[in-house]
Amino acid sequence: xxxxxxxxxxxxxxxxxxxxxxxxxxxxxxxxxxxxxxxxxxxxxxxxxxxxxxxxxxxxxxxxxxxxxxxxxxxxxxxxxxxxxxxxxxxxxxxxxxxxxxxxxxxxxxxxxxxxxxxxxxxxxxxxxxxxxxxxxxxxxxxxxxxxxxxxxxxxxxxxxxxxxxxxxxxxxxxxxxxxxxxxxxxxxxxxxxxxxxxxxxxxxxxxxxxxxxxxxxxxxxxxxxxxxxxxxxxxxxxxxxxxxxxxxxxxxxxxxxxxxxxxxxxxxxxxxxxxxxxxxxxxxxxxxxxxxxxxxxxxxxxxxxxxxxxxxxxxxxxxxxxxxxxxxxxxxxxxx
Numbered sequence: 001x002x003x004x005x006x007x008x009x010x011x012x013x014x015x016x017x018x019x020x021x022x023x024x025x026x027x028x029x030x031x032x033x034x035x036x037x038x039x040x041x042x043x044x045x046x047x048x049x050x051x052x053x054x055x056x057x058x059x060x061x062x063x064x065x066x067x068x069x070x071x072x073x074x075x076x077x078x079x080x081x082x083x084x085x086x087x088x089x090x091x092x093x094x095x096x097x098x099x100x101x102x103x104x105x106x107x108x109x110x111x112x113x114x115x116x117x118x119x120x121x122x123x124x125x126x127x128x129x130x131x132x133x134x135x136x137x138x139x140x141x142x143x144x145x146x147x148x149x150x151x152x153x154x155x156x157x158x159x160x161x162x163x164x165x166x167x168x169x170x171x172x173x174x175x176x177x178x179x180x181x182x183x184x185x186x187x188x189x190x191x192x193x194x195x196x197x198x199x200x201x202x203x204x205x206x207x208x209x210x211x212x213x214x215x216x217x218x219x220x221x222x223x224x225x226x227x228x229x230x231x232x233x234x235x236x237x238x239x240x241x242x243x244x245x246x247x248x249x250x251x252x253x254x255x256x257x258x259x260x261x262x263x264x265x266x267x268x269x270x271x272x273x274x275x276x277x278x279x280x281x282x283x284x285x286x287x288x289x290x291x292x293x294x295x296x297x298x299x300x301x302x303x304x305x306x307x308x309x310x311x312x313x314x315x316x317x318x319x320x321x322x323x324x325x326x327x328x329x330x331x332x333x334x335x336x337x
Contacts, residue, residue: 003232003256004271010041015209020052022217022239027166031238035070037262049207053193053221055082055132055158056104081158081193082110082132084202088156088192089128090114098124102145103132122147132158133174149185159193195224217241219253232256234264243305243335247312250320254313260302272310279311286311295329304333
């Protein structure tokens, strides 16, 4: 854990780049406390932008959903992997080219907005195939995409998330269907979404952010994407990632900050310090002894988790901790494993 600030966390950044699923909402409902935390961050003068790997919905639809939850937003506040994927295609093919869209309206409109012509069959000679998640994806449409890719069309994926969080639990994501296309065609796509850089680039182009903070619930997309872009990140534990995932993260998945939820944006993040092999922070002490993590103290369990992460990352270096070596210490925090 490298991040520390004596001030309110949100005040240190000009734009908060917020993931949506598992961070602001789960399915149709807001994550508890998210609306209030974002309202206070906005009141303090911090700009909010919503950055999602979900390519199925349009920015307008996402903004309307956010506004209905009590989080005022416009389409200009939303950046999607569909927009980043469409730009990847537009930078590589002539204007007006036919592009076979394997996805929903969000992807079709993003393709059209950049001067390309969305089509639905291989018979229309598409120069590119762009794939994004939509609940109505059919075998027939995937088959058209496979035919076009086999004939030489450029293959672009909006994202390769294996799963997506919903109010019912994790469901298959776009990555699961992209893998089917890889198997069928032998082609590897260009990837637009997190953790790759195209979506981050699209976000900076659209927001003008100079010192952004990436906020997400996944280590392998949100946090890795922030690390790839060399910007700070806040991992919240309201979606996919669990405390033990943070403890056992390899370097590319290690967040700058950890919070239980978006309320972490409104609190200071005190430093975790070390001396003589003991890491201290927020009333907690952590050390590695005989190949296992030991954690003692009282207070905020998230402060304890941050302290445990700092000790663990120092102990394993560029490696990753074994779950068995940290589970007993994690139980001390009374957090879900």
